[in-house]
Amino acid sequence: MRHFRLVELERDAVLVRSGDPIERIYFPISGLIAFIMDMPSGQTVATAVVGNDGAVGVLSTLGPTRSPMTAVVRVAGLALQISPTRFHAALGRSRALNAAVQTLNRSLMAQFQHVAACNALHSVEARLARWLLQVRDRADGDVLPLTQETLAEFLGVRRTTVTHVISRLRDSGAIRSNARSSIEIDRPRLEAAACECYQLMRRRIDRIILTEEVKPPPLGAEVPLFADADEVQRRTTMQGATGPRPRGH
Numbered sequence: 001m002r003h004f005r006l007v008e009l010e011r012d013a014v015l016v017r018s019g020d021p022i023e024r025i026y027f028p029i030s031g032l033i034a035f036i037m038d039m040p041s042g043q044t045v046a047t048a049v050v051g052n053d054g055a056v057g058v059l060s061t062l063g064p065t066r067s068p069m070t071a072v073v074r075v076a077g078l079a080l081q082i083s084p085t086r087f088h089a090a091l092g093r094s095r096a097l098n099a100a101v102q103t104l105n106r107s108l109m110a111q112f113q114h115v116a117a118c119n120a121l122h123s124v125e126a127r128l129a130r131w132l133l134q135v136r137d138r139a140d141g142d143v144l145p146l147t148q149e150t151l152a153e154f155l156g157v158r159r160t161t162v163t164h165v166i167s168r169l170r171d172s173g174a175i176r177s178n179a180r181s182s183i184e185i186d187r188p189r190l191e192a193a194a195c196e197c198y199q200l201m202r203r204r205i206d207r208i209i210l211t212e213e214v215k216p217p218p219l220g221a222e223v224p225l226f227a228d229a230d231e232v233q234r235r236t237t238m239q240g241a242t243g244p245r246p247r248g249h
Contacts, residue, residue, distance in 0.1 A: 004080040009033070011145070015056050015071040022067050025057035025087050031077020032138045036070040036153065045119075045156035046131070048111040049074070051138030054104060060084040061091060061101055074150055075139055107205045114204070118197040124155055125165050129174060129194035131155070132185055137202075142176075143184045169193060 009015075009031045016022060018038045026033070028051055035048045047069065050056070056071045091097055118127055131154045135144050151162045166183070169175045174189040191198070 003086045004082050007079055007081045009073045009077045009079050011073055011076040013073045015073065016067045018068065018070045019066050022057045022060040022065060022084060025055060025060065025082050025084055026071075027055045027080040027082075028052050029078040029080065030140075031073060031079070032075035032135060034072050034074045034150075034154070036072055038070055043156065044070075044153050046154045047115055048108060049131075049134050049138065050108070051075075051077075053138065054108060057084065058101055058104060061088065061105075075135070075145055103209060107208045110204050110208060111201060114197050114201040118195060119156070122195040122197065124157060124161060125168055125193065126195035127155055128162075128165050129169065129190050130198045132175075132183065132190055133187070133194055133198050136185060136187060136190075142187065143182055145182050147181050 004027075007026075009026075009028065015024070015026055015033065018036075030052060032049055032051050033054075033056055034046045035050075036044050037047050038044055057067075059065055059068070091101065118130060122130075128151065131151070132144065132146075135146065136142065139145075148159050148162050148166075151166075152159045155162065155165075166175060166178055169190070170178065172189060172193060173186055174193045176184040176186055178184070
C-alpha cells in the first residue's frame with residue numbers, strides 16, 4: 001500500500017490514450033472510467049466502463065505493451081495509482097494477486113464481448129438504457145452526471161440521435177428528467193427498456209467472479225509484495241528445501 005498514490009479523477013480527464021505506453025495503473029475507489037475506441041475517421045465509441053470493480057492499465061501485466069484504447073474519466077472520483085514496475089513486482093510474488101488480475105481481465109473481456117454483440121443486434125434506445133444501467137451500478141444515486149456528448153460517445157451516434165432517444169425514454173418514464181450535464185433515471189422502468197444484454201452481462205460477470213477460487217496460500221508461503229530481493233530469495237530457498245512444491249509444478 002505504501003507504493004500507491006491517492007489521486008483525484010477529474011471529469012473528462014484522459015488517463016491513457018490509444019497507442020501510448022501504459023505508464024500508470026489506476027484502481028478506482030469511486031467514479032467511472034470509459035474505455036474508448038478511436039477510429040481513423042475521428043469518430044469514437046465506448047467499449048466498456050469500470051468503477052471500483054475494475055482497473056485501468058492492467059493489460060500491462062501481459063508484457064510491455066501500448067494501450068489498445070483510450071481511457072477517459074466520465075464520472076469524477078478517486079483512485080489509487082501505482083507504476084507498472086511496482087505492480088509487476090508484486091504480481092510476481094503473489095498467487096492471490098495473479099488470480100485477482102485474471103478475474104478482472106476475464107470480466108472485462110466479457111463486457112467487451114457483450115457490448116460488441118449488443119451494438120450489432122439491438123436498437124439505440126435499448127443500448128442507451130443498458131449503458132445508463134451500467135453507469136448506475138457504479139455511481140452513487142439515480143442522478144447520473146452524464147452529458148449528451150458522453151452519451152453520443154457511448155452509442156457511437158450523433159448528438160441529435162441522443163436527443164431523440166432521451167425524449168423517448170423520458171416519455172416512457174425511464175428517465176425522469178434530463179439537464180445539460182445530468183440525467184435522472186427510474187431504474188425499474190429503465191431495466192424494462194433495456195435489452196437482455198444488461199442482465200446477461202451481469203450474470204456472466206457474477207459467475208466469473210464468484211467461481212474464481214482464490215485460496216489463501218499456506219502459512220509463510222507468500223512474501224511481502226514489495227520485499228527486498230534478498231529476502232525474497234532467502235524465503236524462496238528455504239521453502240523449496242522444506243515446504244511443499246508450488247501447485248502445477
